[in-house]
Amino acid sequence: MTLVIGLMSGTSVDGIDAALVEITGKEFDLKIELLQAKTYPYPNPLQTEILAVCAGDRRSMAEFAALDDAIAQVFAQAAIAIQTNQPQAELIGSHGQTIYHRPPGTAIDPGRIPGINPHVPLGYSLQLGRGALIAQLTGIPTVSNFRAADIAAGGQGAPLVTKVDACLISHEQKYRCIQNIGGIGNVTYLPPKNSATINQVNWLAQIQGWDTGPGNSLINLAVEYLTEGEQTYDRNGAWAAQGTPRLDLVETWLAHPFFHQKPPKSTGRELFGLDYFQQCLADASTLAPADLLATITELTVMSIVRGYRRFLPVQPDEVFLCGGGSRNQYLRQRLAQELKLPVFPTDDLGLNADFKEAIAFAVFAYWRTIGIPGNLPHCTGASQPMLLGETYFI
Numbered sequence: 001m002t003l004v005i006g007l008m009s010g011t012s013v014d015g016i017d018a019a020l021v022e023i024t025g026k027e028f029d030l031k032i033e034l035l036q037a038k039t040y041p042y043p044n045p046l047q048t049e050i051l052a053v054c055a056g057d058r059r060s061m062a063e064f065a066a067l068d069d070a071i072a073q074v075f076a077q078a079a080i081a082i083q084t085n086q087p088q089a090e091l092i093g094s095h096g097q098t099i100y101h102r103p104p105g106t107a108i109d110p111g112r113i114p115g116i117n118p119h120v121p122l123g124y125s126l127q128l129g130r131g132a133l134i135a136q137l138t139g140i141p142t143v144s145n146f147r148a149a150d151i152a153a154g155g156q157g158a159p160l161v162t163k164v165d166a167c168l169i170s171h172e173q174k175y176r177c178i179q180n181i182g183g184i185g186n187v188t189y190l191p192p193k194n195s196a197t198i199n200q201v202n203w204l205a206q207i208q209g210w211d212t213g214p215g216n217s218l219i220n221l222a223v224e225y226l227t228e229g230e231q232t233y234d235r236n237g238a239w240a241a242q243g244t245p246r247l248d249l250v251e252t253w254l255a256h257p258f259f260h261q262k263p264p265k266s267t268g269r270e271l272f273g274l275d276y277f278q279q280c281l282a283d284a285s286t287l288a289p290a291d292l293l294a295t296i297t298e299l300t301v302m303s304i305v306r307g308y309r310r311f312l313p314v315q316p317d318e319v320f321l322c323g324g325g326s327r328n329q330y331l332r333q334r335l336a337q338e339l340k341l342p343v344f345p346t347d348d349l350g351l352n353a354d355f356k357e358a359i360a361f362a363v364f365a366y367w368r369t370i371g372i373p374g375n376l377p378h379c380t381g382a383s384q385p386m387l388l389g390e391t392y393f394i
């Protein structure tokens with residue numbers, strides 16, 4: 001049994017999810033017990049700084065390094081706090097804060113540096129909150145920078161949780177989808193374990209996972225816009241539920257090439273952030289507030305539904321939600337209606353929907369120390385299974 005802390009802050013940039021877990025087993029016998037879990041909100045000035053940098057504001061390298069260390073400090077504080085009245089953890093797995101994500105095959109600023117080809121064969125993903133400082137401040141060995149190894153092998157570096165989902169919540173007979181609705185959405189498709197013909201390698205090869213597009217990112221931006229910053233999200237989807245989605249606009253927005261691209265695929269705030277929201281707003285300028293929110297929520301719903309129909313070999317028997325969007329009742333209801341399927345939170349499988357990603361990074365750190373690869377290469381597009389993360393000892 002190993003006691004591990006998982007730390008995650010996602011694309012919503014709302015705070016650090018910390019999970020203290022007991023881990024036993026390895027892959028197919030992997031078991032976790034959640035001892036303590038809490039979200040520690042970012043201090044306001046730090047959140048503002050992160051959002052500004054994510055949105056493309058420029059900083060000097062000295063300021064950038066200071067931001068890296070500021071994030072590491074609040075992650076370390078979260079790791080210390082989550083152990084209150086608990087036994088001391090042996091290991092930390094810290095995802096850090098994604099500041100920038102560029103999938104392979106995409107290049108920016110062509111020709112910005114004369115004589116340099118901007119088209120390189122690898123993607124790029126930057127998470128701040130360096131593990132070295134977290135290890136130093138907590139006195140606990142820390143694994144971080146989990147996406148780099150998958151990207152080095154030609155992969156997207158995301159979504160990574162696919163293999164953790166496979167090991168923890170697949171079913172013997174049923175086809176399951178595990179849908180995360182954070183800032184961005186991502187799905188894990190899990191065929192029944194007994195469908196494997198019949199060894200575990202074949203079963204793993206049938207699993208799929210990709211980023212579905214926006215989760216709550218556009219919904220949050222819409223609420224902030226409509227309330228002039230007074231509110232940051234549509235609690236339980238209550239506001240959207242009062243509106244009617246404009247389906248023609250949803251269809252227009254679904255024409256975006258990302259939704260048509262075959263997996264492996266990943267995305268971030270770079271694609272579904274402020275610029276994209278402003279384009280949506282320009283299309284929807286005449287809509288009443290509730291209709292705007294219903295329409296933007298419908299985009300998340302239909303991007304998920306169409307993705308399943310287009311890319312899955314077999315439609316799921318049941319869908320489980322995680323991430324903050326699993327608490328949006330309107331969104332959940334719309335998904336269930338469109339999919340004509342039961343949709344539950346992963347809590348119903350014994351896996352806390354709010355902390356599943358933090359738990360996953362505890363598992364990745366644990367796998368790193370016992371030498372088990374964390375990625376499913378056919379899902380991320382990497383050439384091979386990779387040990388994920390860099391370990392820092394004190």
Ligand SMILES: Nc1ncnc2c1ncn2[C@@H]1O[C@H](COP(=O)(O)OP(=O)(O)OP(=O)(O)O)[C@@H](O)[C@H]1O
Pocket residue numbers: 009010011012013014180181182183184185215216219220232233234235236237322323324325327328329357
């Ligand atoms: N009760 C609720 N009703 C509606 N939406 C909610 C509720 N609780 C949380 N959310 C939404 O969930 C978001 C946070 O989700 P989560 O913490 O899963 O995101 P994240 O981890 O930052 O994202 P990602 O998975 O993309 O990295 C909030 O910003 C909000 O939009």
Ligand SMILES: CC(=O)N[C@H]1[C@@H]2OC[C@@H](O2)[C@@H](O)[C@@H]1O[C@H](C)C(=O)O
Pocket residue numbers: 010011098101125157158159160161162180182183184185186211266267268357
């Ligand atoms: C680059 C990055 O941080 N991606 C996140 C983000 O949030 C959801 C989705 O986009 C997913 O691809 C990923 O996180 C999860 C934990 C993953 O890698 O599986």
